[in-house]
Amino acid sequence: MNEQNEFLEITAGAEGKRPTVSGMAYSGGKMRLPGWKFPVVVDLAGMTIPDTVPLLADHNNSTASRVGVISAKVENNQLVISGEIVAEGDLASGIVAQGKAGADWQLSIGADVQDAELVKGKRTVNGMDLEGTFYHVIKSTLREVSVVAVGADSTTKMTVSAKFNLKGEVESMNENEKKVETAAQENASVQAAATVPATVDTSAEVAAQAARSERERVVKIKAICNGEFDKIEAQAIEEGWSPEATTEKVLAAFRTKQPVTAVNISVKKNDGPNQKTLEAAMCLRAGIDENTVVKDYGEQAVEMAWDDRDMSIRALMGECLRLEGMDVPRRFDNQAIQAAFSTVSLPGILSNVANKKLLQAYEAQPIIATKLCTTGDLNDFKEADRFRLTDMGDLLPVAADGEIKEGGLIEESAKNQIDTFAKKFCLTRKMIINDDLGAFLKVPVAMGNRAARLVDQLFFSRLLANPAQADGKALFSAAHKNLLTGATSALSADSLKKAIELYLDQTDADGQPIAVEPRYLVVPTALKHLAIELTRGATLVMSGGTDNVVRPALNVLADENLQVVSSPYLANSAYTGASSTGWYLFGQPGTVDTFEIGYLKGRRTPTVERGDLDFNVLGMWFRVFFDVGVREQDHRGIVKANGAA
Template identity: 30%
Template sequence: MTTATRTLQLKAAPLIVEAEKEKKPVKVRITAYTGGIMTVPGWGPVIIDLQGLDLPQRVTLLLDHEGRTEATIGWGIPKTDGKTLVIDGTVTEATDAGKLVIALLKDDVPLQASVGVETNQYRPLKPGDTITVNGQTITVESDTFLIEGGILREVSVVPLGADKQTMVTLAAGVRNMTHQPAPPENSSPGETIEAKYILDLLSVCGDDMSTFRQAIENRLPLETAKALAETRRRPVIPPVLNAEVKDTPASILAAAALKLLGKESLAEKELGAETLSAAASYKPRTALDLCGMACQMSLGYAPRGTNEIIRAAFSTTDLPVALGVAANKIALDAYQQAPATWKSFARIVSAKDFKEHTGIRLTGDFKLEELAAHGEIRHANVGEETITYKVTTYAKMLMLDRQHIINDDIAILDQIPTIFGRAAARKVADLVYTVLLSNPGGFFSAAHSNLITGAESGLSVASLAEAIAALRKQTDADGLPLDLVPRVLLVPPELEATARQVLNSVELYRSGGDQLPAGNPFAGLNIALEVEPRLSNTYFPGNSTAAWYLLCGPADGSFLVAFLNGQQGPTIEPVDPGADKLGTGWRCYIDIGAAAADWRCAVKASGA
């Protein structure tokens, strides 16, 4: 048996009305999607796999995808046989939009339907690819997106589809969503919610009012609401923020936002020249233009009026995610450019979760020995020295509201992520130097032969020479030299001038009967000077204006810094600002930890 292969061009399907003139509201049946290829503004050709589309028990019917109460025209029950999406719905006369639709239908005006889908999984198809989906075998002729997972958010009645070949418009971009189960079959929208349920729900949700409202609206079980609240408290990185798909609406909008901020080079570097060119073709000049651009790309049209444009733009996820992507790029750029003296001596490691991790330093009899005549290789004595560390999340939130957009204050999108990026860099440094100054477990001590004290420990040629000797003389557990090389002289700001004189002076002044050579013994020695203000800052316990440190490079790892899943730098992702706020919000967080690792690779001098 062979299967015929054909290329489909989807036509907009009619809106079929089944109503009795004597009864109100009006019952309708909407053929929302017939399973083939659609051409969606901002995406191009798209196919939605109905098997991966989550259908709510009830879906809101809107007019022209406008996310306003006044644009609501009714509700419907979505159904699919795996091939076609159909809505059995009710259009109400409670709103002017509903009255308009009913009047048009009664006058036999042909109307079409369009679905609003929030996607959470998709993949690109290349020209010539053949897939079997929605009961059809389809060969695509151009680059096409296959939506493999998503949530039906709304269905709209429209005069025309996105263009002559389609009746469906995607009203959202890409965001990682937590799946919500449908309400119990025996519940109804008008059902009274008992007081005990509300009190229990408040207990599990805490101050998470977004989850509380969602649980009330959908009558979620307490365990489900609790799990959702916990998930929202713990940051999750949306896929779109880590690996943007080329020329998606979110990436094009992100490039447009960066261009508006005068960061074209950053947009080209992070998102690509083609994406930046696509963004430039829309010619956005203001924050409101960016909202209109989001409407055109996601909805296929831009409403009239400032408030309507802003409301429609933020009813999609393309714009919030795009602004989140732009904020991420700005924050990471600021993070990477911020001073980080710890990078000169600390080793960076990756942690796969938030549990305590153990690092192992192997020591023992590793001296290579001559192979005996019989060919037996002797085993080394292996001991273990453990290092424990864990990562913790540090976070803040920011908001971009309607007032910022109307005032064209999009510069806040540059300022706040830049501040967050630098704040994240400072937090890492704070952790590292908090550990260093706390001297955990006697890290710097006479027992470890890495602590210089007394009147002669102030920074000088003689004391630095003593520290270099102490570091070079460190041995492993078997008493064998470790061949450590000093790489970093770490000082507080109060010792910067002295440190530069000690390291860089061509000649040294000698007095009295000292007839030794006057040349600088450290000339040509590859020791970098790092000046760290935290060493003497009174906020940090253990601070000192006189103490200084000599350390090996990052490969030897006297200290270590851990990042969750190896992601260095902060992450910014969109969050729901709540039903009472018009705009969008983002949360910024970084998952980091720091620990003292190997005392052999560091020397401290307490200073005079």
């Protein structure tokens, strides 16, 4: 992006030295840019400035337009530059020559944008409090600075004319101007010589002198015009212009022939969409929430992608081929499909969009295990020891001699191990030809749902199996004092009170209470409503019996703040140990260890990756994999009731 300055100074070098240029390239305020919906502010604190920067004419990226080299720095929240005009071509000569003739110039920066954000409120940038709405260019890289024509910019209020301080002759003056100046000097010499009194004053000599002067005037006019300004030449000869008058006319005409530069700012953009905007467009087409797309790709990319959100798969392939400089085949055949999949951008776009659809489905699926279990990170797929420290011994009174007794910590260990779960799917030739992106994305959506259910499947299969622990006893057992059995364990007010009592009586390694309250009542779906009635009702109505016991109407269980969690896995016959009567009490994860969900190096969601092209399949393979494992950690903090004899 480019922005005009408020001050430009060009100093023509003395003999043997190059002209210099200095000035303010950007004042730090708002700018109106072609292709941007709102004004733009470049954050100078986030601008990367190389040691040297090319000085161009009118942002023209060509060798001929490179007129100098400058250095840039930020001073008082403004970008200032200084350097030299090193070229000797027409453009460089014209810049200095027009400055000498009174032309006004300004500077303009050219920068690449790495990160931009739409600001709708107030924000301080470059030391100024700016009101939205505007684009805040947070990160950019200065690529070049250009000399441009003067122009008013009402947004940034940069209307100060350029200032020139020309000293001596300019070495880089082009050939036309040299001829103009030389002819003018020669003519002045002739006129000076003509003022010297002649020793012989005859009419013949006067006539001869006049003829010579006229011939010299015509010769000089032709030299000044040099065959480039025929109309000026003819008019000057016919109307008797002096060489000086002709020089002024030629210089004025010469200035009008120079390229007129664009005022204000020009934004460097690709002619077509880039990979970022294409990916954003495909996300919008796939139904990814717009706020999520804006967060991932930025407001500007989404704005540019909005018109392409209905882009077909064929059109996407064509754009990816263009992005990588490849020819787009006229015929959409197998060769075109293979060429598109050989690019880097197309498989990357499709896998990223598929990954977002999978994560969207994964996060939308409720996972019971994450409520009841802690999480941990494992570095590999080997069975890992999960150690925790347990304090031993209570605080003791300090003896008269001031000695403090030693306490201690003991390590208790459990195990966890992760495994990889995966599947693959394909974007087929048929899907591509039918432009059926929806059919392609149904697979990662289904796999996202499956991945979420996988965590619960691993958890409940382990919970119901009641595996043996390091001490050789089952997870739920009388030895661990966390199991209710018999007919009286069926879910009821009385059995729930007994289970809570059993839970609260759990002790640590040194025989002291763990002092943790139960938080979750986990039941099969058949017991869900009974569990809600027991834990949320204000009163309990007791039926009369033979003993006709009178009880208070207050429901004390409602004060336990138990959250009911029901799951169909508990009674599913596909799982060993399933029961429609069994129920559980769990503590708050993090307060007490119960079960742990292990992930590989912190990756807590499944991943989509593209595979290699398969010669036997007309299409592209993708794979979904999830590294996860679930293991019990401690029998304390869990209580089970069989619910039946």
